């Protein structure tokens with residue numbers, strides 16, 4: 109099947125700042141694709157080039173078979189867009205915004221239903237300026253879905269949302285995929301990327317470092333496993349040293365932290381415990397997640 | 413299809429504008445009140461005793477009021493465009509199938525509608541309280557005003573393109589528009605200005621607007637002001653051409 113988005117060799121600079129530097133990737137039809145990366149990595153710029161809102165300096169982009177810059181109006185009919193930073197007119201009412209947006213597209217979803225799904229029905233007569241941050245964000249998501257788009261762009265979709273709203277929106281996004289549509293999103297929440305995205309691209313300094321499913325990225329970059337257990341058995345540490353896939357052992361009082369690698373690591377630790385008859389009062393495994401991969405690949409210091 | 417969007421956007425923008433605390437008051441009520449007050453003050457002098465004041469009453473005041481309406485709406489246009497740009501509203505609207513010119517045209521149409529409404533109120537109020545005998549073509553005068561506003565709106569877009577932040581848009585706009593008004597022949601005839609200022613006056617859009625409106629108010633036939641209209645159209649063409657090059661959406 110033709111991919112929903114094809115990007116190859118995309119570059120974009122603002123004056124001396126190179127925002128995107130030779131990025132290539134594909135987003136298949138019907139998947140949720142996430143772009144993650146530190147602040148200023150070029151996520152928004154990449155997204156806006158694909159949406160046809162910015163002209164790339166170099167590279168080719170094809171979205172739903174269209175050239176986003178040349179066929180921008182045709183494309184905009186078929187996509188939904190939520191921008192990272194946007195406002196509406198201060199005194200526009202919620203229903204007026206939905207009504208206006210609905211009138212701009214040939215195909216339309218039911219606005220009232222979207223408002224209901226996003227918990228905005230009660231606010232339909234409220235001015236935009238009087239909505240809370242999260243309510244504004246939800247309104248923008250409603251506007252992005254108003255034309256029942258084939259492809260939705262969500263730039264930091266859950267920034268500023270409370271946990272309830274976040275879960276609602278995650279469900280909504282999964283619902284979009286279930287109806288065969290494609291979602292392209294950026295996020296700073298690794299939990300969100302992990303739960304939502306079929307595939308993730310990690311962007312840094314305008315370049316893609318790696319692409320893959322969250323699980324495969326974790327496997328590739330953070331194969332280490334950790335077990336933390338609490339025991340008063342003084343011989344425990346000695347026994348653990350005999351396990352092959354244990355790399356380091358740290359003892360802190362009665363708490364022992366074992367770091368190792370391999371799929372069998374946890375099993376072997378448990379086996380060792382039962383064979384040696386070591387009594388433990390606590391046992392925890394810590395598995396690396398996307399956040400660990402992210403920090404490992406993009407470093408721990410803050411970017412400008 | 414896009415016309416429908418234009419109409420919707422214009423309607424919503426009109427409502428939004430009237431919801432602003434100073435929206436209706438500033439653009440509609442104040443010009444009307446100023447007009448009435450000035451009209452009363454000047455109108456109390458017996459016309460025969462003071463021909464200057466009666467001519468001011470007959471021609472100067474209505475034209476001045478119309479120019480004030482025009483300048484006010486263009487300044488408000490400048491402010492709205494820069495606020496919308498700074499807030500990312502223009503960008504959000506542009507990420508829809510709306511054509512860029514539709515987004516901007518809606519703002520101009522709102523200004524035209526409100527200006528026409530203001531003029532209408534002014535005439536209605538003036539008729540009752542203030543004895544100018546109006547045998548002028550009001551329709552013609554309104555059309556003249558709307559053509560003028562349409563033309564100088566393009567200058568407004570140019571100002572909005574060149575001023576970087578919303579905070580300075582209105583002050584800088586006023587700095588450009590009000591001095592222009594004083595050289596436009598509104599307060600003193602262009603012929604009475606020193607030659608250097610006359611030359612300046614000849615390149616100012618407002619000069620042609622004043623000439624057009626004064627002429628129509630006095631009952632001149634349209635064709636005698638063809639050159640004024642031509643200049644206003646030319647100004648529109650030039651400013652729009654430059655604006656399309658320098659206009660920034662974000």
Ligand SMILES: Nc1ncnc2c1ncn2[C@@H]1O[C@H](COP(=O)(O)OP(=O)(O)OP(=O)(O)O)[C@@H](O)[C@H]1O
Nearest residue numbers: 122125127145146147148149150151152153154192
């Ligand atoms: N309009 C602009 N003009 C000049 N520079 C810009 C502009 N937009 C972005 N940049 C620069 O381009 C780089 C990439 O910005 P971009 O907004 O794409 O990053 P991002 O990954 O979306 O960051 P964030 O996570 O903070 O949203 C940054 O260094 C930024 O300063």
Ligand SMILES: [Mg+2]
Nearest residue numbers: 151152153192
């Ligand atoms: Mg961003």
